[in-house]
Amino acid sequence: MALILVVFFGLPMLVVVAVSFFDFDHMSIIPAFILDNYQDLFTDEVTLRLYVSSLKFAAIVWAITLVIGFTVAYFLVFHVQSLLIKIGLFLLCSVPFWTSNIIRMISWIPFLGRNGIFNQMLIASHVTSKPLEFLLFSDFAVIVAYVHLFTLFMVVPIFNSMARIDTRLIEAAKDAGASRYAILREIVLPLSKSGIALGSIFVVTQVMGDFFVVKVMSGGQSASVVSALSNEIQELQYPPAAASAVILVIVLMLMVAGILRLVDVRKELVA
Amino acid sequence: MRTATGKRPWTFYVLAAVFVLFVLFLYGPMTVIYVLSFQGPEGGLTFPMNGVSTQWFHELVAPGRSGDIAGSFQRSIVLAVAVTIGTVLICVSAGLGFRRRFPGAGIVFYLVIASLVMPGIFVGLGISLGFQLLGWETSWEISGLGAQLTWTLPFGLLVMFAVIGRFNRSFEEAARDLGATAWQRTREVTLPILLPGIIGVGLFGFTLSYDEFPRTVLTAGSENTLPLEIWAMTTNVTSPALFAVGTVTTVISFFVIGASLGSIALIQRHRGRNVRSH
Numbered sequence: 413m414a415l416i417l418v419v420f421f422g423l424p425m426l427v428v429v430a431v432s433f434f435d436f437d438h439m440s441i442i443p444a445f446i447l448d449n450y451q452d453l454f455t456d457e458v459t460l461r462l463y464v465s466s467l468k469f470a471a472i473v474w475a476i477t478l479v480i481g482f483t484v485a486y487f488l489v490f491h492v493q494s495l496l497i498k499i500g501l502f503l504l505c506s507v508p509f510w511t512s513n514i515i516r517m518i519s520w521i522p523f524l525g526r527n528g529i530f531n532q533m534l535i536a537s538h539v540t541s542k543p544l545e546f547l548l549f550s551d552f553a554v555i556v557a558y559v560h561l562f563t564l565f566m567v568v569p570i571f572n573s574m575a576r577i578d579t580r581l582i583e584a585a586k587d588a589g590a591s592r593y594a595i596l597r598e599i600v601l602p603l604s605k606s607g608i609a610l611g612s613i614f615v616v617t618q619v620m621g622d623f624f625v626v627k628v629m630s631g632g633q634s635a636s637v638v639s640a641l642s643n644e645i646q647e648l649q650y651p652p653a654a655a656s657a658v659i660l661v662i663v664l665m666l667m668v669a670g671i672l673r674l675v676d677v678r679k680e681l682v683a
Numbered sequence: 684m685r686t687a688t689g690k691r692p693w694t695f696y697v698l699a700a701v702f703v704l705f706v707l708f709l710y711g712p713m714t715v716i717y718v719l720s721f722q723g724p725e726g727g728l729t730f731p732m733n734g735v736s737t738q739w740f741h742e743l744v745a746p747g748r749s750g751d752i753a754g755s756f757q758r759s760i761v762l763a764v765a766v767t768i769g770t771v772l773i774c775v776s777a778g779l780g781f782r783r784r785f786p787g788a789g790i791v792f793y794l795v796i797a798s799l800v801m802p803g804i805f806v807g808l809g810i811s812l813g814f815q816l817l818g819w820e821t822s823w824e825i826s827g828l829g830a831q832l833t834w835t836l837p838f839g840l841l842v843m844f845a846v847i848g849r850f851n852r853s854f855e856e857a858a859r860d861l862g863a864t865a866w867q868r869t870r871e872v873t874l875p876i877l878l879p880g881i882i883g884v885g886l887f888g889f890t891l892s893y894d895e896f897p898r899t900v901l902t903a904g905s906e907n908t909l910p911l912e913i914w915a916m917t918t919n920v921t922s923p924a925l926f927a928v929g930t931v932t933t934v935i936s937f938f939v940i941g942a943s944l945g946s947i948a949l950i951q952r953h954r955g956r957n958v959r960s961h
Contacts, residue, residue: 425801427816480705484702484705488702505709507940508709508710510890510940511713514894515713515913515928515932516712519712519929523712560708563705620802623897624914645808657802
């Protein structure tokens with residue numbers, strides 16, 4: 413296992429780092445040690461705009477998936493009594509994870525389009541008289557697709573850590589006169605912290621690393637760090653793409669480290 | 684959290700409503716494209732339905748259309764099976780190995796987590812660059828397989844951790860006390876008990892590989908896998924044939940999910956009955 417991960421993950425990452433220092437022309441990459449790729453990256457104001465755009469998506473999607481994920485997990489763990497139904501509903505939530513992301517994403521197109529179902533419903537119910545244009549090929553569509561794709565990454569870890577909470581704790585709190593809100597704040601929230609952290613790491617890294625949702629759902633209007641990077645790859649500009657990948661990985665590592673500082677998730681994974 | 688009188692609190696109904704909305708949100712759009720893939724010959728990418736036909740499914744395999752759906756589908760299945768076998772073998776042995784602390788366990792663990800959260804396209808970029816520098820051709824059988832394993836192995840291992848966490852070691856100890864060798868213990872006691880979990884690992888291996896896109900896009904070489912073919916279609920096909928592909932692949936996914944979960948349920952039920960009859 414270690415060997416495969418080293419060969420197909422560890423080494424390729426080192427190659428990316430190495431190539432990020434390479435020179436290139438329009439035909440090939442030239443081994444060298446130059447800092448031009450990084451210099452271009454840091455002096456180009458587009459970089460900043462891309463990061464702002466990516467971080468904005470990540471923050472919005474994170475907040476939405478956290479609320480939905482927490483609510484759904486809470487419902488499954490504390491309100492569904494029968495174990496069989498609980499497992500059934502949990503599977504109902506996780507089955508889409510095992511189907512194609514691309515298909516799930518394009519399934520929003522007939523839904524949100526100009527003559528799509530959502531607009532038809534709005535018009536039929538007289539909420540608006542003209543179809544809303546902003547639904548598809550916009551930031552809105554990108555966020556909807558992200559939430560649709562990644563909420564599961566929130567539900568599952570939060571569900572896991574919540575399911576481990578000893579219900580006697582909650583009973584005791586109730587007997588001692590704690591309100592619902594107090595139980596939520598003092599018991600459930602702290603004890604599901606590691607699940608929340610784990611889910612957050614997944615969602616944030618997935619959103620920051622995405623390129624195809626942004627490309628398709630924004631209709632080419634929005635960009636993210638990785639979608640710009642994948643354009644560079646298509647133009648065979650590998651060294652700048654590698655440099656930008658290195659920077660993004662550093663940013664991601666800092667974000668993950670920040671989350672880990674707040675919550676130790678290791679016990680969640682190994683225990 | 685039922686109250687003492689057995690009445691459900693009002694929060695139950697609010698949360699249940701949220702849950703139902705969430706499930707609708709998950710499945711609603713998907714259902715729409717399955718329906719739309721049966722669009723009549725004159726129909727477009729959205730409602731209303733213009734008659735009902737299977738024309739778009741025929742179009743997928745019709746000769747002369749651009750792209751290679753049938754071939755890419757075949758490659759995806761072969762690749763997914765290979766990834767599944769690799770994932771199961773490696774994750775089961777690694778999962779059992781991780782029960783004992785071994786030197787480097789921490790490093791391997793962090794490698795696994797890093798591989799899980801690393802944006803897939805970077806893994807693909809690294810592998811394709813590495814192959815380029817070495818002067819090798821990327822191909823789905825080798826570089827594609829390796830790229831996908833960096834995605835399925837971490838998931839498989841985490842599933843193994845969860846499964847092993849609930850495994851009662853006294854079964855193994857009992858077997859040892861009865862004189863079983865290490866190999867016998869693994870084959871006759873540990874693996875059968877873990878079997879449902881192992882099927883779960885296989886399910887992850889297959890479905891994640893079958894639908895993998897960001898890691899494969901740069902490592903598949905000249906021949907596409909199915910998700911790459913679909914990706915190409917999203918940019919140049921504007922007929923319900925796109926939805927027909929979606930319906931076909933989802934049917935396959937659901938079939939695999941159903942078969943895995945079904946066999947897990949069957950094993951569990953079988954066990955439940957045996958326990959009760961004793």
